[in-house]
Amino acid sequence: MSATIVLVRFALLLWLALLTVVSLAPTSLKWRVGTMGPLHNWDHFLAFFVTGVLLCWNAGRVSSWLLRCLAGIAIAAILEGMEAVVYHNPFEWRDLRTDSLGIVLGALAVTGAARLFSAIEMRRASTRPIAIPASDCLSARGRRRTCDKIGPKK
Numbered sequence: 001m002s003a004t005i006v007l008v009r010f011a012l013l014l015w016l017a018l019l020t021v022v023s024l025a026p027t028s029l030k031w032r033v034g035t036m037g038p039l040h041n042w043d044h045f046l047a048f049f050v051t052g053v054l055l056c057w058n059a060g061r062v063s064s065w066l067l068r069c070l071a072g073i074a075i076a077a078i079l080e081g082m083e084a085v086v087y088h089n090p091f092e093w094r095d096l097r098t099d100s101l102g103i104v105l106g107a108l109a110v111t112g113a114a115r116l117f118s119a120i121e122m123r124r125a126s127t128r129p130i131a132i133p134a135s136d137c138l139s140a141r142g143r144r145r146t147c148d149k150i151g152p153k154k
Helices: 003-023 027-033 040-055 062-087 093-126
Strands: none
Touching (some): 003 040, 062 093
């Protein structure tokens, strides 16, 4: 397992712990921190966008990607359920919808980025340097010279 994967998994665990603490924090603290109010929906979206990115960091197959997205949605549902039980509030389906959208879009973003970088690397690997025949080598002044002498003069 690569060091990057270990780091991402560790970051995911820390992130989920932070989400749990913030989700179960008292309402007064949430207002002071700014997770309640006009940016509430954006906070949910961004928090679970990051969750989707971390969950699907190295998802290879579509089935793995789908399972990880479903796991993220389950985590969001559990956190919303815990909030409802702890604070005796109704279950917030709107928050779960926003969380789910964040997870799926975060997963799509990281998967798309990974595929883009992979395609760029494959293209770079397949590109060969252009061979210049020795008869076509020119000096800076347009005079012919051999290619092995091209470059800065010593």
